[in-house]
Amino acid sequence: MQILTANELLSGASVYFGRDRRWHQDIHRARIFAEADAQELDAVIAAAGATTRLVSIAVEKVQVKAGRVVAHRLRERIRAEGPTSPRHVLQPLREGDHVSL
Amino acid sequence: MYRYDEFDLGFVSGRVGQFRDQVNRRIAGELTEEQFRPLRLMNGLYLQLHAYMLRVCVPYGTMNAVQLRKLAHIARKYDRGYGHFTTRQNIQFNWPRLQDVPDILEELSDVEMHAIQTSGNCIRNVTTDQFAGAAADEIIDPRPVAEIIRQWSSLHPEFTFLPRKFKIAITGAPQDRAAIRFHDIGLMAQENAAGEVGWMVYVGGGMGRTPMIGKRIRDFVPHEDLLAYLESVLRVYNRYGRRDNKYKARIKILVHEEGLATLREQVNSEFEEVKGGVLTLPEEELARIRAYFAPPQFALSDDRFDLAALKREDAGFARFVEHNSHPHRHEGYTSLTISLKPVGGVPGDATAEQMEVVADLAERFSFNELRVSHEQNLVLPHVAIRDVRAVYDVLNAHGLAEANVGQISDMITCPGLDYCALANARSIPIAQELAKRFGTAERQAEIGPLKLNISGCINACGHHHVGHIGVLGVEKKGTELYQLTLGGDASENASIGEILGPGIVAEAVPDAVERLVQTYLGLRKAKDESFISAVKRVGPEPFREAYLAA
Numbered sequence: 002m003q004i005l006t007a008n009e010l011l012s013g014a015s016v017y018f019g020r021d022r023r024w025h026q027d028i029h030r031a032r033i034f035a036e037a038d039a040q041e042l043d044a045v046i047a048a049a050g051a052t053t054r055l056v057s058i059a060v061e062k063v064q065v066k067a068g069r070v071v072a073h074r075l076r077e078r079i080r081a082e083g084p085t086s087p088r089h090v091l092q093p094l095r096e097g098d099h100v101s102l
Numbered sequence: 103m104y105r106y107d108e109f110d111l112g113f114v115s116g117r118v119g120q121f122r123d124q125v126n127r128r129i130a131g132e133l134t135e136e137q138f139r140p141l142r143l144m145n146g147l148y149l150q151l152h153a154y155m156l157r158v159c160v161p162y163g164t165m166n167a168v169q170l171r172k173l174a175h176i177a178r179k180y181d182r183g184y185g186h187f188t189t190r191q192n193i194q195f196n197w198p199r200l201q202d203v204p205d206i207l208e209e210l211s212d213v214e215m216h217a218i219q220t221s222g223n224c225i226r227n228v229t230t231d232q233f234a235g236a237a238a239d240e241i242i243d244p245r246p247v248a249e250i251i252r253q254w255s256s257l258h259p260e261f262t263f264l265p266r267k268f269k270i271a272i273t274g275a276p277q278d279r280a281a282i283r284f285h286d287i288g289l290m291a292q293e294n295a296a297g298e299v300g301w302m303v304y305v306g307g308g309m310g311r312t313p314m315i316g317k318r319i320r321d322f323v324p325h326e327d328l329l330a331y332l333e334s335v336l337r338v339y340n341r342y343g344r345r346d347n348k349y350k351a352r353i354k355i356l357v358h359e360e361g362l363a364t365l366r367e368q369v370n371s372e373f374e375e376v377k378g379g380v381l382t383l384p385e386e387e388l389a390r391i392r393a394y395f396a397p398p399q400f401a402l403s404d405d406r407f408d409l410a411a412l413k414r415e416d417a418g419f420a421r422f423v424e425h426n427s428h429p430h431r432h433e434g435y436t437s438l439t440i441s442l443k444p445v446g447g448v449p450g451d452a453t454a455e456q457m458e459v460v461a462d463l464a465e466r467f468s469f470n471e472l473r474v475s476h477e478q479n480l481v482l483p484h485v486a487i488r489d490v491r492a493v494y495d496v497l498n499a500h501g502l503a504e505a506n507v508g509q510i511s512d513m514i515t516c517p518g519l520d521y522c523a524l525a526n527a528r529s530i531p532i533a534q535e536l537a538k539r540f541g542t543a544e545r546q547a548e549i550g551p552l553k554l555n556i557s558g559c560i561n562a563c564g565h566h567h568v569g570h571i572g573v574l575g576v577e578k579k580g581t582e583l584y585q586l587t588l589g590g591d592a593s594e595n596a597s598i599g600e601i602l603g604p605g606i607v608a609e610a611v612p613d614a615v616e617r618l619v620q621t622y623l624g625l626r627k628a629k630d631e632s633f634i635s636a637v638k639r640v641g642p643e644p645f646r647e648a649y650l651a652a
């Protein structure tokens with residue numbers, strides 16, 4: 002299972018492509034792509050690139066545990082939650098930072 | 103300190119305007135990220151895991167109070183109220199927004215600061231001894247030459263697209279506090295038989311995935327020929343340095359593959375052509391630059407510390423004096439290091455309030471001079487010994503009086519996986535756990551001087567290769583592991599640490615370091631045989647055994 006992530010251009014914040022085709026900071030709202038969804042995933046990546054508002058677009062492996070999306074890599078879990086020591090909240094998205102496809 | 107002339111002013115503010123325009127075009131979609139990325143990197147703007155990161159240059163680690171206050175202001179207004187001082191004597195802000203960056207750069211230019219040459223394949227910020235212009239053992243203040251190198255290298259038309267980044271470090275003292283042998287070029291002041299001061303040149307040092315100790319390419323280059331000589335080295339590197347593989351592109355690989363003798367020949371033949379030409383540094387020009395770095399008006403004083411008395415009166419203050427003061431060339435003065443390594447803190451971080459406190463202290467007690475050390479601390483270079491108590495009291499009130507300079511808890515630590523997009527593992531929590539374990543005054547007094555450095559990946563931003571003990575983050579099957587190295591040394595007795603064995607999990611790192619420390623305590627000849635001396639005397643084996651004995 003995979004999700005699609007990027008950094009939003011204006012804030013630099015890490016964002017995830019959601020089930021509502023908007024980009025969210027909350028990884029748990031991410032659209033999960035199965036093997037069979039490869040074509041759709043490619044189309045979304047192309048559309049994301051075309052917005053010019055998303056940087057470092059990347060696919061990440063995840064599992065869903067008790068309804069929560071858990072990234073495979075620690076790197077991605079830290080990206081989703083923020084620095085650990087001390088804990089910092091995520092870079093907030095402001096009004097104009099929201100992107101949808 | 104150096105003040106911008108009209109050229110500098112025009113150049114820096116021109117660059118701000120240019121970058122503002124580039125940011126606007128990027129946001130409007132007129133530039134793609136592929137086009138924009140090199141432009142933002144040229145202005146010190148990286149993209150990390152959670153946000154952008156802006157790296158601001160502190161030329162040769164020298165600042166004044168107004169500049170540090172400006173950094174505090176930027177931290178507060180555009181960031182999260184803190185900044186991170188780096189081992190390249192710069193400062194990084196972890197949370198700027200793209201549109202704010204041109205404003206930040208404009209504010210910086212008001213106080214003669216910028217982010218140019220903090221990234222990309224150019225000649226980076228020249229680093230130097232944090233006690234430059236103050237140290238008792240100094241032959242010459244290296245900052246005028248560092249400034250001349252800065253002017254020569256800033257946007258040098260030939261050298262903005264080198265095969266790879268190029269780092270120069272310079273020291274005016276025989277005791278190397280700038281890790282010059284781990285730079286692409288390292289310069290050390292020398293006196294020749296005629297009593298003239300010039301520069302010994304090392305080349306091909308570096309860290310990263312192939313750590314190398316710089317090799318001596320020339321014993322003595324006179325001041326007036328230094329730029330010509332540097333230009334010759336850079337030309338040879340620019341011509342022969344490998345552009346086919348970025349892991350083999352640093353000059354250290356060229357030295358390694360071609361051999362020092364070949365490189366020396368090539369540089370010498372270039373030097374023969376360039377020498378005596380436009381790059382010759384006239385004595386008047388050197389004098390003009392030197393005037394900016396004229397020593398302050400020191401008062402006459404024969405004050406000195408009476409450490410024994412201090413120890414009886416106030417153990418905490420005595421510890422601060424013992425560890426955080428450094429011998430000054432002028433009697434009655436000292437250089438004070440302000441440790442940014444409190445137990446449990448993030449090594450190198452300072453809050454805006456702390457920056458302002460330090461700026462005030464610099465104005466009141468250090469002739470408005472400040473330094474950033476490559477060990478990620480701040481320095482008040484010229485404090486009268488009679489003022490040290492007053493400085494200490496202020497520092498103490500703001501959590502800045504940690505008396506651990508040169509001790510095990512004074513770690514160089516890179517941002518690691520908490521921030522850095524290239525990381526394998528976290529560095530900051532490891533530093534925090536180690537500081538908790540070893541950071542008490544009693545333990546550090548028992549252990550004595552010990553450098554422990556931590557990097558979150560093989561790029562070695564945290565100088566782990568030259569830690570007496572080094573900790574390197576690696577990744578295996580999705581978990582963070584740490585490799586320990588032993589016997590690295592950044593000083594004039596340069597050495598690279600040896601890997602002790604397989605990687606271990608984070609929780610096991612404090613115990614592993616404990617075993618190394620216990621081994622040392624068990625085999626040292628006397629209390630004044632330091633950790634690194636003992637390691638060099640007995641070799642790594644007893645330590646390796648202890649490491650593997652888990």
Ligand code: HEM
Binds near residue numbers: 148285
């Ligand atoms: C996002 C943040 C950073 C990135 C992307 C980054 C990237 C890199 C890379 C790619 C290298 C290896 C270069 C090579 O070997 O050719 C390197 C080396 C280095 N970096 Fe960083 N770094 C970052 C932060 C830092 C920080 C915070 C410090 C200071 C604490 C630092 C200081 C250094 C130093 C001293 C080296 C040594 C390399 C050498 O001289 O061979 N960097 N960095």
Ligand code: SF4
Binds near residue numbers: 522523560
């Ligand atoms: S050593 Fe690696 S993890 Fe640490 S800052 Fe450098 S690139 Fe990032």
